[in-house]
Amino acid sequence: xxxxxxxxxxxxxxxxxxxxxxxxxxxxxxxxxxxxxxxxxxxxxxxxxxxxxxxxxxxxxxxxxxxxxxxxxxxxxxxxxxxxxxxxxxxxxxxxxxxxxxxxxxxxxxxxxxxxxxxxxxxxxxxxxxxxxxxxxxxxxxxxxxxxxxxxxxxxxxxxxxxxxxxxxxxxxxxxxx
Numbered sequence: 001x002x003x004x005x006x007x008x009x010x011x012x013x014x015x016x017x018x019x020x021x022x023x024x025x026x027x028x029x030x031x032x033x034x035x036x037x038x039x040x041x042x043x044x045x046x047x048x049x050x051x052x053x054x055x056x057x058x059x060x061x062x063x064x065x066x067x068x069x070x071x072x073x074x075x076x077x078x079x080x081x082x083x084x085x086x087x088x089x090x091x092x093x094x095x096x097x098x099x100x101x102x103x104x105x106x107x108x109x110x111x112x113x114x115x116x117x118x119x120x121x122x123x124x125x126x127x128x129x130x131x132x133x134x135x136x137x138x139x140x141x142x143x144x145x146x147x148x149x150x151x152x153x154x155x156x157x158x159x160x161x162x163x164x165x166x167x168x169x170x171x172x173x174x175x176x177x178x
Contacts, residue, residue: 030087033080040073120166
């Protein structure tokens with residue numbers, strides 16, 4: 001049954017504004033170090049200088065040696081690889097959040113009942129954490145091969161995100177009740 005038939009006012013249109021703002025911040029975070037390195041390379045090239053990844057080379061610009069400044073700017077290349085990788089991961093998370101938010105808005109706009117009430121048993125999170133810590137202890141004690149620690153770390157990160165989401169849903173439901 002649609003909202004118009006029920007007599008409820010139509011919902012506000014979906015606002016993309018905050019999503020575009022967050023996307024802009026992600027783009028700035030991911031690309032700013034590359035822009036800084038590019039500017040350093042262009043300034044060095046226009047003044048006939050050479051940039052090195054290991055040491056500051058002399059570069060005289062308008063009578064002043066700017067080699068160390070350009071070296072510092074070019075050193076952002078190390079951070080640029082990390083920021084681009086993290087930026088791409090954040091882009092995937094952003095897309096998932098946008099998709100879920102839009103689908104939730106659309107369901108609400110169509111008058112579909114909200115079924116997000118979840119009863120969480122936090123005891124099972126404790127049991128899982130004990131198992132994860134036991135696995136880490138076995139790796140550190142030498143009972144399991146060393147590379148298994150990466151699997152343990154992955155499982156712990158997955159557990160932490162799951163725990164935080166369950167905690168936020170529980171808190172949200174308690175706030176809604178009061």
